[in-house]
Every structure is written in C-alpha cells, then in structure tokens.
Amino acid sequence: MITLSQRLKRKNDSDSGIVNRAPIRDRLLVKEAQEMSQLLPASCSVQYHNENDLSKFTLVVQPTEGYWEGGSFKFDINVTEEYNMPPLVKCATKLWHPNISENGEVCLSLLRRHSVDGMGWSPIRRLNDVVWGLHALFTDLLNFEDPLNVEAADQFRYSKEDFKSKVTEYVLSYARE
Numbered sequence: 001m002i003t004l005s006q007r008l009k010r011k012n013d014s015d016s017g018i019v020n021r022a023p024i025r026d027r028l029l030v031k032e033a034q035e036m037s038q039l040l041p042a043s044c045s046v047q048y049h050n051e052n053d054l055s056k057f058t059l060v061v062q063p064t065e066g067y068w069e070g071g072s073f074k075f076d077i078n079v080t081e082e083y084n085m086p087p088l089v090k091c092a093t094k095l096w097h098p099n100i101s102e103n104g105e106v107c108l109s110l111l112r113r114h115s116v117d118g119m120g121w122s123p124i125r126r127l128n129d130v131v132w133g134l135h136a137l138f139t140d141l142l143n144f145e146d147p148l149n150v151e152a153a154d155q156f157r158y159s160k161e162d163f164k165s166k167v168t169e170y171v172l173s174y175a176r177e
Helices: 004-008 024-039 127-136 150-158 160-174
Strands: 044-050 053-061 073-078 088-091
Touching: 024 044, 024 053, 024 127, 044 127, 053 127, 073 127, 150 160
Parallel strands: none
Antiparallel strands: 044 053, 053 073, 073 088
16 A cells, blocks of 8 residues: 555655655645646636745736726735645735735635634635635625725725725726736
C-alpha cells in the first residue's frame, strides 16, 4: 500500500543522495490551480506572481453587469503553509463596496475559519470556492445587512442614486485598465 508520505517523496538527487519532499500544500496547489483554470468565471483571470510558486497569485475580476460593470478589480491571494486555514485575501483596487473596505479587507464568510452563518472555511473548501465567492461579491452575494464598509451600505439603503454615483466615480478613478 502506498502512503501519502511515499507519494510526496521526490526522486533522489543523484549527486547528493538527499531525498527532497515537496510540501503537501504545494502538491495540492498544483491540482487546485488546474481545477481553477478550468472552472474560472468568464469575467475573471488569474495572474501568478511567480510560475514556480502557486501559493501567491492575483485574481482579476471584471464584472460585466451590475454597479461595478466595466471595472477591473484585483485581489491578492496568499495560501499560507497551514493549508487547512483560509487563504489571505486583500483587494488591491480601491473601490466603494459594502463588503470590501477602502483598505482592501474583504468580508466573505468562506474566508473566515469560523463564521456565524456556518459557511466559513473548512478542509473541504477549495480555491475555486474563493474565486467564485469573490466574483459573486459583484453580482448576487452583496450583504448590506452585515457590511464591512458601513458607510457604503447605508448610502445604498438611503440613496441608491448616490451609491451608484460613488461606485461609478471609484470605478473611473481606480478600476480602469
């Protein structure tokens, strides 16, 4: 029977005789990166900072409908060594959004290890879930009831026209490529 540790061993280095092991995270990321590229939403793209390091990449979301249509929003994603923890996600594009702060913090249940709604990170979650979750923040996953940017949520509640104008201003100023 082949064990996980045996599968993770790399070939012996013929010169030194040292057995190198690939970190489990890196082995799993190869599969996840392949899956992600096959299931990526049409309005998203992934850019790796270093093709030899799949743990750090940028997700670009370019909504084709809704308030943020026409913008290009970049999210820096870092998968930590502790693979059972949610990846670290930061929005690198300044935008006006109830679930994303102007500093780039993202409020998305699946990015929390423990969430009130039970939809937080768990070992069965995949990077593809993160991609689709971030994509959905621009379409149907807006949460105005538990916002990170309270001012944006209040503006939406009390004046949708002012909210739309401010979103458009931010898109034109910060989210054009």
